[in-house]
Amino acid sequence: NAGVTQTPKFRILKIGQSMTLQCTQDMNHNYMYWYRQDPGMGLKLIYYSVGAGITDKGEVPNGYNVSRSTTEDFPLRLELAAPSQTSVYFCASRSTGGAGKYNYEQYFGPGTRLTVT
Amino acid sequence: AQSVTQLDSHVSVSEGTPVLLRCNYSSSYSPSLFWYVQHPNKGLQLLLKYTSAATLVKGINGFEAEFKKSETSFHLTKPSAHMSDAAEYFCVVSEGNSGGYQKVTFGTGTKLQVIP
Numbered sequence: 001n002a003g004v005t006q007t008p009k010f011r012i013l014k015i016g017q018s019m020t021l022q023c024t025q026d027m028n029h030n031y032m033y034w035y036r037q038d039p040g041m042g043l044k045l046i047y048y049s050v051g052a053g054i055t056d057k058g059e060v061p062n063g064y065n066v067s068r069s070t071t072e073d074f075p076l077r078l079e080l081a082a083p084s085q086t087s088v089y090f091c092a093s094r095s096t097g098g099a100g101k102y103n104y105e106q107y108f109g110p111g112t113r114l115t116v117t
Numbered sequence: 118a119q120s121v122t123q124l125d126s127h128v129s130v131s132e133g134t135p136v137l138l139r140c141n142y143s144s145s146y147s148p149s150l151f152w153y154v155q156h157p158n159k160g161l162q163l164l165l166k167y168t169s170a171a172t173l174v175k176g177i178n179g180f181e182a183e184f185k186k187s188e189t190s191f192h193l194t195k196p197s198a199h200m201s202d203a204a205e206y207f208c209v210v211s212e213g214n215s216g217g218y219q220k221v222t223f224g225t226g227t228k229l230q231v232i233p
Contacts, residue, residue, distance in 0.1 A: 004160075031219065033221075035223075040126065040225060040226070041225060042207060042223040042224055042225040042226055043161075043207070043223040044223075046222070061163055067233040090160060090161070092161075094219075105151060105163045105166055106161075106163075106221070107161070108153075108160040110159065110160045111158075111159075113158055
């Protein structure tokens with residue numbers, strides 16, 4: 001298994017440009033997540049999905065959009081890039097584990113380092 | 118409300134000496150707790166997890182953590198630090214939310230420096 005893969009690894013955007021960060025997992029996980037990591041802030045949840053066709057906002061969703069048309073893919077869209085979106089973005093996935101099961105670990109991709117200037 | 122506090126943003130130890138990374142949590146329910154490690158420019162990797170079985174949890178690379186409900190703590194330890202342990206460590210708490218989904222909160226991380 002390749003696990004969770006993300007593309008691109010690095011990207012520089014100009015203010016106002018748009019882009020899509022790609023995330024794919026081959027573990028048949030229902031849950032998928034997008035986080036951003038800023039120095040000293042830990043990881044903040046942007047959006048998550050509990051299955052194809054179902055997405056919901058996390059802690060910091062403004063300026064981002066997601067879709068989940070397949071189990072494998074969970075792209076993150078930035079429509080009008082702003083300097084505040086300079087960050088490292090991580091995609092993660094996990095198994096469902098059944099009702100009431102919250103003890104399954106997340107599997108992380110290698111990250112996308114985005115700079116907006 | 119769910120929260121995680123990592124008490125030290127930086128910890129520096131000499132190679133071969135013990136490591137202690139401190140984590141306190143707050144949770145309304147019986148949470149699951151995790152420690153992840155992130156090496157420079159890499160993704161996060163699971164070190165260990167507590168899931169209401171044994172309170173002393175052993176993980177990879179000689180790390181272990183003890184769940185102490187009375188102290189709401191989940192500190193990470195290792196008897197002897199190795200140079201390859203230099204990384205950033207994240208404590209994570211997970212519980213169900215009102216929608217029946219998993220709510221996950223990350224601590225702000227502790228950077229471990231190992232001095233030769």
